[in-house]
Every structure is written in C-alpha cells, then in structure tokens.
Amino acid sequence: MLKVGILGLGTVGGGVIKILRERSRDFKNIVGEEIQLVKVMSRRDHRLAELGIDRSLYTDSFEEFLNEPMDILVEAIGGEAPADVVKRALEKGYKVVTANKALLATQSDELMGSEYGEALFFEASCCGGIPIVSSFEEGLMSNKIEQLLGIFNGTCNYILTEMSKGGVSFDEVLKVAQELGYAEADPTFDIEGIDATHKLCLLGSLAFREKVDFSKIPVEGITGLNPEDFAWAAENDHVIKLISMAERHGSELFAATFPCLLPSNHPMAHVNGANNAVFVRGEYTGDLMFYGAGAGELPTASAVVSDILAAAQGKVRHWSHHIFREPTFAKLSAEKPFSYYLRLKAKDEAGVLAKLCDSFGKRDISLCFVHQNPAPQGLADIIFTTHPTSSAELMEALNEMAEQGWVSGKPFMMRMLEI
C-alpha cells in the first residue's frame, strides 16, 4: 500500500482526490499496489463531505500532517509558499509532488538543488496537462536547446484572444474574464507576466540545464495594449501574444517575458483562449510545439497524479544534481535585437514626422512601416515598425523625442518575433 498525504483541498487538491478515487483500480494495475489517502491538511474543513473524505484523515495542523507516516506528500496549497513544509518532508524521506511554480521558481536551489531534489516532482507546476517537464527529463535530454518560447498564462491568452476579436478595451475584457473565472479578483500575478515568468524560469532551467534566476528576468505584462494595436495586427497578418522567451547566445542567455507580435503563420499564432503552448527549438530535433489546457482543476490534477504514479513506480528526477544551483550563464538577458512596433502620440505640426524619423535615423534604426492618423487636441497617432534594432538605441531615440517635446505621453513599444 502506497500512502499519500495531501496538503490543501482547493481546486488542485480536490481534483487529485477525485482522480485517485475514480481510477483507483487502474492505478493499482499500473503501480502494482493500492494508493491510499492517509492524511489531508487544510485550513478549513468545509470540503471534506463534498470530496468524500473521512474526517479522521483531516487535520488543520502542519505538524500533525507531517507526523503522519507517508510515502508521497502532495503540496497543493500554492500561493504563499509552504517551502519549509516541503523541505522538512523531503528531509524525512517523503517524495513530494507539487504544482507550486511560485515556490519552485523562487526557491529552486533549496528545493530541486538540495540533496533530496531527486524526490521532488513538479510536472503540474508548468502548463497544466501538457507533459512538458517530463519531456525535458526524458525525450529531449540529448538536445542542446536553442530557443524556448512559451504561451504560459491562460488568463493573458484568453484576454488577448478576446481583444483580437476587435473593438474592446483591456479593462472590459478583464472584467468579463473575471466574471467567467478565467481571471482572479486580483489579476496582477497573471496580467503583469509574473506567473508566466515563474514557468519560464523552471522550464528554462530544465531546457538549458542551467539555473535561470527569476529575479534577473525582465518582465512586461499586457496592460499597455489597446484596441489600436490589435487592429494593426489584424490588418498586417500578425497576432499579439504574451510570450516568455529564452534563447541561447553562446555563454549568455536572453530571457524575458513580453507581449509581442507574431506573424500569423507562426505555430504559436493559433494558440487561442485559455490554452498554453511551448515551442522548443532543439539543435537536433528542430522545431517542436506542445499545446493544451494550461490550467484548470482536472488538467493540473492529472499532472499531479501522473507524478504520484511516477514516484510510486520508483522513478527519480535526475536533473536536480545538475542544475537549480547557482546560475552559470555569463549573463541572463543578453542583448538581442528585435524588430519593434511603436505607437506614440506626436504633435500634429509641420516637420514633426521628419524630426522623429531623424531621431531614429541617426541611430541607424531603420523604419519598416509608418502610419499616421490625425487625433484630437492637435496630436497625431503614429505607428512605426522597425527593422531589427537594439532596445537601448530605441529607448534613446524615444527619450530624445520626449525631451524635445515632440511626443506626448509614454510611447508604447512591443517586440515582433519572426519564425
């Protein structure tokens, strides 16, 4: 008999209990012994009846929970990271299965990097039901990964998909997303790109086999986008996605999360709604893409249960000893030139466009597309796209325009990705 304890009876914990019960006979066939729930810990006991959990298994105390002998501890509390409990469980020799990306991304050296790291399973931490963590542990192991692109946040992708239908503002769509349960009451973690960047750190570390440090990754969310940007994208065969990117440049890594324009024939351009996708360019495999539901009760719980089964079969996680310690890349967020999309409000006066173009030109920033619309209050809306350029040069040009008073407010800039 395999003893499992579950920490947290929220969406994921509840889903795990449902799946374990529904398929207990199949799982006994797969692992050769029965999987038995021996303890649950939760701050509140209100879901016990609904989930069919015997009250004798319940505790609201971490100590009591940890004192229960078990083979596998499932950490499904999330959010405020119970790092201490996870560490103590690993030290006691329990295998730990977690979906807690915030915990893993910010404390990877103490968890996966510890001497117990090979007993820590975290398929569910990234992209729900997409088996991307085990793919890096297994089928992709021989590859030198060159590029990792992710659509890692279902909330953002839902909002961007809705905005691409046209004519609705970010705030309007966010409100609907909250009503439908696609966005939290406080959506900051999602819409500011933090959640996506946690996943970038985890999957980036696995893909490049070197620790990618969360605190060093530039993060930009989707709140600056407006309907005009989506109209431009639609007219010009592009889509807008929140992309988390990591790319090897010799001994440096470019890693960042940002909204960006993808050509509509990019494999990631068709990933719509609350779905997630991971695009991997391997030295030997070439381009691969993985696609599916990135969150939700059952997709995430299914990944937790797959990890329980893997742990029950005696599998261990081999990467722990190699990565997740000190970052070894010479530099994270190496400078990488991109083409840019720029939207700004300029004074609607003779000669202004020439001044702006001059600011670009003298820095060798080559323009690709220019469109000007008249706007009220003597201001003109201008959209530029550039050929590949450094972001530093571009910022310098935009600062010069602002200092000279030609541009009003903060220009909006967004990277463009090629295939």
Add this chain to the structure above:
Amino acid sequence: MLKVGILGLGTVGGGVIKILRERSRDFKNIVGEEIQLVKVMSRRDHRLAELGIDRSLYTDSFEEFLNEPMDILVEAIGGEAPADVVKRALEKGYKVVTANKALLATQSDELMGSEYGEALFFEASCCGGIPIVSSFEEGLMSNKIEQLLGIFNGTCNYILTEMSKGGVSFDEVLKVAQELGYAEADPTFDIEGIDATHKLCLLGSLAFREKVDFSKIPVEGITGLNPEDFAWAAENDHVIKLISMAERHGSELFAATFPCLLPSNHPMAHVNGANNAVFVRGEYTGDLMFYGAGAGELPTASAVVSDILAAAQGKVRHWSHHIFREPTFAKLSAEKPFSYYLRLKAKDEAGVLAKLCDSFGKRDISLCFVHQNPAPQGLADIIFTTHPTSSAELMEALNEMAEQGWVSGKPFMMRMLEI
C-alpha cells in the same frame, strides 16, 4: 564507463554517432560516466572513415557483435527486422534502444511483452524528435485517453501539403518528393499508410494501455486522391490529411488509418510539410497536441540518444508488464459513424440524381452538400457530403448505384472529422 554498441550505420546509426561525439562532455555530466562506443556492426564498412570510427570496432557479423560485452545496444538497422538479435540482446541483459517501428508494431508481444521488456527503449520509433513515447510513460499516465489522432507519416503529409497548393496530380508530386528525398524509391510503405499504422499500433497501445494489433487495423493510403478533392477542400474551409485514429468506445476501440477532411480550424490542420503531429484527448487533460519533425537523421537520432541517456540513468520502461501481450479490447475497429465526402461519376441523364439520392435516402443517409459538374462522355462528376452515417450503409448505397448502372467506375469516399 558505459559501453554502447550500434547495429547499423545508416542514417539513424550515423546520426547517433555524430551526436554522441559532439556532446560527449555534456552527456558525461548528465549520466555521471563516459559513454563509450565499443562496437559497430554493419553489412558494409564504407561509412567508417566518414563517421570517424576506428576499424577495430567494426564487424559485419551479428555473432561477433553480440559477443562484445556492452551495456546498451542500439538497433538502427530498421526495415528487415532483426528481431532475433534484439531478443538475444535483451536475454543477455543488454538494454536495447531501437527506432524500428515495423519490428515493434508487429512483434510487440515478444519484445515489449517479454520479461525483459522494461529494458527496451523506443522513443525514436514514433514521430522522430517529438517526445511522445515518454509522454505516455510519464506525464499522461494518470489519464484515461479517449482519442488519439496522428499525422504520423512525413512523406504523405509532404505530398498532401503540395497537392493542397492546387492543380497537381498525386503522381507528379510523388515524383518531386522522390527527387527531394522525401519519398523512397519504393514508396509503398508510406503512401499506403502502413508506416503510419505501425505508429498507431505502438502509440495506441501506450495510450490505451492495451495491445493494439497491427493485423486488425483497416488501412487506407492516399493514392486515391485527386486535385478535385483538394479544390473542394480549399473552397469549403477544409484540409486533407492522412490521419491515424484510435478512439475508445466503451470496451471497444475504433482504430484505423485513412485520408480525411479536417475543418481548417482543427489544431491538426496547420501541420504542413514533412512534419508529424499527435493529438491526444485525455479524460482529465482535455485536448493536447504535439508537433514537430517526424523523421530525418538528427531528429530521430536525438530520440535514440535521449533513450541511451535514460537507460544510462537506470530508468526502466514500466509499461512492458501491463500491455503489449494479448489484445484485450472486445473489438478493434468498432463501428463509428462519420460524415463522408463522396466523389463519383454518374450517367448524365434525366432522373439519375434522383435515383442516387433515393439510394441514400432509403437508408437514412442524410446529404449535406451536393455539387454536379458536367463531364465528357455523357458522365457527370458529382460530389456529395453526408451527415454522420455508418460506412456499411454507405457502401450498400454505392453498391446499389453501381449495380443499377447509374455510376461508372469506383466512387471515391473519404471520412470527414469534426473537432
């Protein structure tokens, strides 16, 4: 030191040797010891110099090769299956890595089903660099899989992609594909759907955890397609793909390979050129898709090398003991209704369309789309599409039309898939 022997120095074997050499230092870090090539066996020795293999490692004898002590044997001969060598290697306690889907699909019970099956690694047998085999072994393990769809043959997908550009016949495109190396001189295995069905058997067995028997799967290739079908597809927002499908219906399984029409918003509709894709509908994960290069020297070799590393890390394959023995499905290829696309030549006479429609109608086959074009020799080209119906009823209707002399030649029928 980990001793590896390689059987076969063709495309895959050569690729494996290149990758092992190129990344030997990284691999030593990953598995903790050096991977050493100790023996190669090949009928001819002409690639030794090009691959930088010391002649002392070479033999053209299976016996001599098998007598060399080694930890891992890579079987990269393919085609005519060296089943006996693989079995003897497993019995000697060697771990075996193979890309040979024909061997595995037709002799799975003796290989994966044997007591040594957990030492047999075959990620490379399906879909080149896409880590789909390990995904079924790991991240998807908790799921009850409901549907598996595959674009499993790059040659067919290349041909279909080219034909979708319009106006070219199957034979013309096949000739170009052969010139470009996308199709073999004898393309039967690919274009008749046999190769795709081998993969369906393997992945179907993993997905549904019951042996899917190759000999019982109906297989249809792509040779019956003509430019008219692609024109209809383009006008009606569909694409044509060779699909291998397995779907659970209670205790029965529907399993088959066939060309079919997919709506252009189906995730598999964007898979073009020589790429492969796997679509999985799991009870808990929902819809997932995996996409990438399905063949080629380095993608396939990368999967072989990932298996070498997994074997070197002491991993074993846990499914062997559960599946790949006797089929346990009550029935393979359960009856499943589909919508159908039909193209036939009918006599261009008054009342004939009524007769045809009557043959459909009296069997409750409901028509969805009808288009008739006049053609020479008193014949009319007619295209029908139906609402979902049983193939038996449809065949009956077509037989009746032929018997009554209204239809000339063999009608072409093709399934249509919904999302």
